[in-house]
Structure formats: structure tokens, C-alpha cells
Amino acid sequence: MGVRNLIARSDSELVVNQVNGGLQARGPRMELYLRCVQRLIGRFKEVRLECVPREKNSNANALAKMGSQQEAMLLGSIPLEIQEVPSIPELRVMQVDESPKEIWMTLILAYIHKGTLPEDKFKARRLHYQAARYVIYDEILYKRGFNQPLLRCVDEEEGNYILREVQREFLAITRGVARWK
Known part of the structure; x- marks a missing residue:
């Protein structure tokens, strides 16, 4: 999207202070989340993370209260998704292959x-003709298309990973739909 300056707001004082450097992340999972956020922040020219008091964040507060209640009538009025797998990857040790593929x-x-x-x-x-349909943006190769967004080019390994993730999300969604019927 080309966004260079970003303002993010959160009602979690802990998260805001960890990202801004005021507090230290405790535990391996929180450290992974923090590293993920810091990596994403590096893509922007300027990022400002602000803490919004919960009393001034009434919409999110009401949604959190509804989600925590166990009444079926309220739960059916908003879609809930249970995050069974963390949104950050687990720590992995990878062997570096010296020869580029x-x-x-x-x-x-x-x-x-x-x-x-x-x-x-x-x-x-x-x-020469084939390369005219491609562009490099932020060190990533994209294919240009007519009347469509840039298409990110991936290798076989990344393509397989994407397909597995799409299948996992599809299965989670279909299980969720069956659960709400």
C-alpha cells in the first residue's frame, strides 16, 4: 500500500510499553511476538504506538465483554474465532545451505x-520480454498483471507452505461454520 508513517493504538499498556522499549518481554513466546513486531516496524519510516485507556475504547471494550460471556444469545450475535495456533512461528533451527538453488x-x-x-x-x-512483466519491490519479485494487483513470486518451498496454510485456514473456517449451525 506504500504506507510509510503509521500510528497504532492499543488498550494494552503492557504491549505498548514492550514495543516502545519501556518494558522487557518475558517468556519465549512474548519475545517472538516482540521480534515479529520490531521486524514489521522496520518496514516503515515512522511508527508511533499509543496507549488508549479502556474507558475511551468503548467499542473494543464492549466486544471483549461480550466475547467473555458464555450466554448463547450474545455469542451468536458476533463472530468469534478461537486461535488454536499462535500467529508467530515456533523457534526453528534451520541448516544453512551454502550453495544457492x-x-x-x-x-x-x-x-x-x-x-x-x-x-x-x-x-x-x-x-528480455519475460522480465518486462516483473518488478522488484522491497527486494521481492512481483509479476505485473492487467487490472489486478502485483502478484508475489514464490519458490516451490514457499508455495507449498502457502498451500498448507490456506488449507489449514479453510479447515478451521469450515469447522467453525459447522460449530455455529
Whole structure:
């Protein structure tokens, strides 16, 4: 979206102070959330996180009260989603592979970054035309489309991960729909 300056508001004084550096995150899960937030903040020119007192945040406060009550009549009036899996990844130790893999994007990236073309004139011409449909934004390759947003290019491993996540969300949604009927 191109947003460079961001103001975020929260009624959690703990979260605001942890993100602003006033308090230290305790526990591995909170540290992961904090690192995730700090990584996202780095993408913006300026980020300001403000604490909103709960009494001035009546809409969120009312929604939280309704969600905490066990009355079926109230629970049916708002959609609730139980987060069974944390929104942050678990700590993983990954082995670093020294040799970069040759993937379908390698030639396109090399051409866009350095102007490198294959020796074969036919392949070079085809790559030149193909690369015109791609753009690099924030060091990520995207494919341009007609009358549609930029499409992020992914490798096979990331594509498999995306498909697994979509399937997991679909199953969670379908289970949730069955639960509310």
C-alpha cells in the first residue's frame, strides 16, 4: 500500500510499553511476538504506538465483554474465532545451505538486478520480454498483471507452505461454520 508513517493504538499498556522499549518481554513466546513486531516496524519510516485507556475504547471494550460471556444469545450475535495456533512461528533451527538453488526466478532476478542475459540469442530475447512483466519491490519479485494487483513470486518451498496454510485456514473456517449451525 506504500504506507510509510503509521500510528497504532492499543488498550494494552503492557504491549505498548514492550514495543516502545519501556518494558522487557518475558517468556519465549512474548519475545517472538516482540521480534515479529520490531521486524514489521522496520518496514516503515515512522511508527508511533499509543496507549488508549479502556474507558475511551468503548467499542473494543464492549466486544471483549461480550466475547467473555458464555450466554448463547450474545455469542451468536458476533463472530468469534478461537486461535488454536499462535500467529508467530515456533523457534526453528534451520541448516544453512551454502550453495544457492537455481529456481525459476533466478534468471529474471539476475536480468533485472544486473542486466545479465544468457549467451543464446533466442533465450536472451525471450528473457528480455519475460522480465518486462516483473518488478522488484522491497527486494521481492512481483509479476505485473492487467487490472489486478502485483502478484508475489514464490519458490516451490514457499508455495507449498502457502498451500498448507490456506488449507489449514479453510479447515478451521469450515469447522467453525459447522460449530455455529
